[in-house]
Amino acid sequence: MRRAVGTILEAGFQMESEAFKTLVEKGRDDSLKPLVDEVLKMASSVQPRPLFISADLVLKAAEQLDLGTVPAVPVEGLGHGRRFAEDRESKLEVVFDPTGKLGTTGAFDDFLRYFRNRFEKMSALFQQRIDTRSAGTISDALAGGTNGRGRFVCMVVEKREKGNRIFLTVDDYDDEATVLVGDSNPSVWQTARRVSRDQVLFLETRKSSGKLLVAENIVLPEIPDHRPGRATDEVYAVLVSDVHVGSKVFMEDAFRRVLGWLKGEVGGPDQRYVADRVKYVLIGGDLVDGIGVYPRQEVDLKVPDIYEQYRLAAKLVGEIPEHMEVILIPGNHDAVRQALPQPAIPKEFAGPVYDSRRVVSLGDPSEVRLDGVDFLLFHGTSLMDILSSAPGFDYQRPVEVMEYQLRARHLAPEYGKSTPIGPELEDWLVVEHVPDVFQSGHVHVPGSGVYRGTTIVNSGAWQGQTDYQKRMGLVPQPGLLPVVNLQSMQVRMMDFRSE
Numbered sequence: 484m485r486r487a488v489g490t491i492l493e494a495g496f497q498m499e500s501e502a503f504k505t506l507v508e509k510g511r512d513d514s515l516k517p518l519v520d521e522v523l524k525m526a527s528s529v530q531p532r533p534l535f536i537s538a539d540l541v542l543k544a545a546e547q548l549d550l551g552t553v554p555a556v557p558v559e560g561l562g563h564g565r566r567f568a569e570d571r572e573s574k575l576e577v578v579f580d581p582t583g584k585l586g587t588t589g590a591f592d593d594f595l596r597y598f599r600n601r602f603e604k605m606s607a608l609f610q611q612r613i614d615t616r617s618a619g620t621i622s623d624a625l626a627g628g629t630n631g632r633g634r635f636v637c638m639v640v641e642k643r644e645k646g647n648r649i650f651l652t653v654d655d656y657d658d659e660a661t662v663l664v665g666d667s668n669p670s671v672w673q674t675a676r677r678v679s680r681d682q683v684l685f686l687e688t689r690k691s692s693g694k695l696l697v698a699e700n701i702v703l704p705e706i707p708d709h710r711p712g713r714a715t716d717e718v719y720a721v722l723v724s725d726v727h728v729g730s731k732v733f734m735e736d737a738f739r740r741v742l743g744w745l746k747g748e749v750g751g752p753d754q755r756y757v758a759d760r761v762k763y764v765l766i767g768g769d770l771v772d773g774i775g776v777y778p779r780q781e782v783d784l785k786v787p788d789i790y791e792q793y794r795l796a797a798k799l800v801g802e803i804p805e806h807m808e809v810i811l812i813p814g815n816h817d818a819v820r821q822a823l824p825q826p827a828i829p830k831e832f833a834g835p836v837y838d839s840r841r842v843v844s845l846g847d848p849s850e851v852r853l854d855g856v857d858f859l860l861f862h863g864t865s866l867m868d869i870l871s872s873a874p875g876f877d878y879q880r881p882v883e884v885m886e887y888q889l890r891a892r893h894l895a896p897e898y899g900k901s902t903p904i905g906p907e908l909e910d911w912l913v914v915e916h917v918p919d920v921f922q923s924g925h926v927h928v929p930g931s932g933v934y935r936g937t938t939i940v941n942s943g944a945w946q947g948q949t950d951y952q953k954r955m956g957l958v959p960q961p962g963l964l965p966v967v968n969l970q971s972m973q974v975r976m977m978d979f980r981s982e
Contacts, residue, residue: 484510487519491536494523499970501538501717509545521548529973537971538717542753566747566759568718569806573762575843578850578857578916581824585846587905597906598638598681601893602655604913605683606636608704608892615685615702621658624688624696631690632699639682649675651698653686662688664698674701677873677887679897704892709936711919714854714969719760721745722965724767724862724924725944727816728799729792731785732947733772737962740979742802754977757966763853764807767924767942768814768862770796770828770836776816783949789818794835801839809840812847814862814925822905823864823895823912824848848894850916856969859918863925863941865895865902870926872897878957881941882932885923889914889934920967927952927959931974938972940965 487510491498498506510518521544526533533540587593609615617634624633637653644650649664649672664675675698678684687700723741727733743749744758771792772784786792803809811828813819818832825847830837837844845851848861869884870876876884888894894912895902904912920938929943944961952959962980967973 484515487515490519491523494527496523496526496536497534498536499538499717502536502541505538505541505545509541514548517548518544521545533971533973535971537968537973539753539757539968539971539973539975542756546751546753566804566806568760568762569804571716571718571762573808574714574852574854575763575808575810576852577843577845578852579911580827580849581846581911582826584909584911585824585826585905585907587907589906593906596908597910598898600908601681601910601913602636602638602683604910604915605704605892608913608915609636609685609702612705612707618685621653621655621660624690625658625660625694627690629690629692633688633690633696634685635688636683636685639678639680639684642678642680644676647672651675651678653684660694660696662686662696662698663691664701668699671698671701674703677875679869679872681898682891682893682896703890706889706892706914706917706935706937709917711936711938711972712852712855712857713972714856716854717760717968717970718762718854719757720763720765720853720856720858720920720967720969721761722765722767722922722940722942722967723945724922724942725769725814725927725946726766726796726799727769727772727944727946728796729784729786729789730772730946730949731783732949733785734945734947734961734980737979738799738945740982741964742799744977744979745807746802746804757975761807761966764803764809765858765860765922765942766800766809766811767860767922768812768847769816769924769944770800770811770814770833771816771818772946773816773818777951780951783951789832793818793833796833797835797839800836800842803840805840808843808853810843810845810851810860811836812845812849812860812862814847815864820905822903824905824907825862848912850918854969856972857916857919859914859916859921861894861921861923863923865900866923866926868895868897868900868902872900878926879928879960880930881923881926881928882930882939885921885939885941886932886934889921889937889939919972927957927961929960929963929965929976931965931976933972938967938974940967940974 641652647666685702688696827844927944
C-alpha cells in the first residue's frame with residue numbers, strides 16, 4: 484500500500500482521505516497495482532488535470548476493472564445504514580438575492596439611473612485591473628492631435644458594420660465619439676464583432692480626423708484567474724433546471740429515476756456512492772411549463788392550469804430526501820414577472836412546492852455559498868440574445884456563451900432585445916463577484932467547462948422537443964444531470980435517459 488500511494492504521489496497527484504480508504508478496501512493482493520494504474524490512467528485523461536485523487540475516481544477505476552462493489556464506509560459511532568450527507572451539517576449561505584430589492588416605475592429617470600449605475604460598476608471593475616487603471620476620458624482622446632493616443636472606459640451606444648469595418652458610437656459621462664475598428668488587427672476586429680450595444684469597454688485608440696478614433700485595443704472587463712473555494716469533505720451539488728412540469732413532453736420517467744437515485748434506490752455502486760454524498764440540489768428555473776409563455780403554447784401543454792402544474796411539481800420536489808438542501812430560482816416559464824432580475828416565485832403559485840419540504844426560494848440571478856464554494860445562479864434567458872447577435876456562438880455549445888458573459892461581466896449585456904430587463908436602482912446583472920461555479924439553463928443543452936478557475940455548468944433540461952422548438956429549429960438534449968464534486972470541483976454528467 485505504501486508503494487501504491489508513493490506511485491500516485493510520484494505521478495504528481497495527492498490523495499483525499501476517503502480515496503485512500505476506498506483504495507484500501509478495493510486494492511487487495513494482486514488487484515492493487517492494476518487498480519493504481521487504472522486510477523492514474525483515468526486521472527491523466529481528465530481535463531483540466533485534477534490535483535487530488537478522489538474516492539469517486541477510485542470507484543470508477545474499480546468498476547472499470549470489475550473489482551466488485553464497495554461497501555459504504557460507515558460514519559464512526561453511527562453504525563451502518565446512514566448516508567454520508569445525512570450526518571453532515573448543511574453549510575448554505577445566501578450571498579445575494581434580488582427579492583425585495585426590486586421596484587421601478589419605468590420613468591425616464593429610472594433608465595438614466597440604471598445605465599449610470601451599470602457604467603459606475605463596470606468602471607470600478609476596470610479600476611481593479613493594473614492594465615486599465617490609468618484611464619482618461621473620451622474628451623482626452625479627442626483633444627489629442629493627429630495620431631494622439633487615448634485610453635478610456637466607455638459604453639457602446641450604437642454599432643454599425645460596413646464590409647470589413649465596424650463603427651462603434653461610444654460615450655462616457657461627458658462626451659461621445661465614433662470608433663473605427665478595421666480588420667488590419669484581426670484580434671481586435673474579432674472582439675468588436677461580438678461586442679453589443681450597452682456593453683462597457685476599455686478602449687485604447689489613435690486619433691483620426693474630427694470625432695473619429697481608431698481602435699488599437701479593446702479590453703473586456705473579464706474575470707481574473709483565481710483559485711476556487713473547495714469543500715473540506717467530498718460532498719456533491721446536483722444541478723437541475725428546465726423541468727417543465729405540465730408539458731406534454733415532460734420526461735417524467737427520467738426525472739423520477741433521478742429522484743430514485745437521490746434516494747439511493749437506483750444506480751450502480753459508483754452512482755450510489757455519489758448519491759450518498761449529495762447535500763445540495765439546485766433548481767435553476769422553469770420548474771413548470773407555465774401558461775402563455777410563447778405563441779400557441781397550449782398545443783404543447785398536458786396541464787393547462789398553472790396552479791395544477793405547481794401542485795404536480797410539489798409532489799416531485801417533495802420526494803427529494805429531507806437531508807438535502809433544495810435551492811430554487813425562477814425562469815421565464817415560472818409564474819413571476821418576466822423582466823430581469825426576477826424575484827422569488829410567490830407563494831400564491833408555488834405554495835404547494837414550499838409546503839412539500841424545506842425550499843430556499845431565491846430570485847434570478849442569485850448568489851449562494853455552499854460549503855465554501857461560491858455559486859452564481861442564473862436561469863439564462865438572455866443566452867438566446869447573445870447567440871442570435873454575436874457571431875461564432877452555437878446553440879449546442881452554451882458553455883462558450885456563458886464564458887462570454889463572464890468576460891463581459893454582465894448576464895445580459897444588450898438592453899432591449901428579446902429579454903426584458905427592469906431599469907432598477909442598481910444593475911443587478913453585473914457580475915461583480917467572481918463565482919467558483921456559474922450555473923445556467925434555458926437552452927436545454929447541458930455542458931460544462933472551466934474558465935479562469937470558474938466552473939461553468941449548463942444544467943440542460945427534462946423536457947423533450949416541443950412543436951415550438953421544432954418550428955424554431957432547436958434540438959434539445961434532455962435527460963443528462965450535472966453533478967459537481969465540491970471538493971475536487973469536477974463535474975460529472977449522469978445519464979438518466981433510459982433504464
